[in-house]
Amino acid sequence: MPKQRQHGKFWPLVRPMIWEKAQELYQMEQAKTMGEDFKGLTATRRELREGGHFYQAKLIVLRNLWREKKGLPTIEEEEAEPGFFRI
Secondary structure, three states: OOOOOOOOOOHHHHHHHHHHHHHHHHHHHHHHHHHHHOOOOOOOHHHHHHOOHHHHHHHHHHHHHHHHHOOOOOHHHHHHOOOOOOO
């Protein structure tokens, strides 16, 4: 009888977060470039990968998880603070 593969604990939880963030990045880009014609369409996973949205989302999500683990504010929380200035 073949041995069943054990599923990890980290990636199964993180992958949906990455896809959600990639979709958010895609929506923001579409809204910016289309202006008034923006319909709010969702992209396929293939489009998200080809457009580089998945990779960017992966970096953002992993960075935010690391910052959360260290007790630091996420990038979004940091930017929302009054007086925030990024160099």
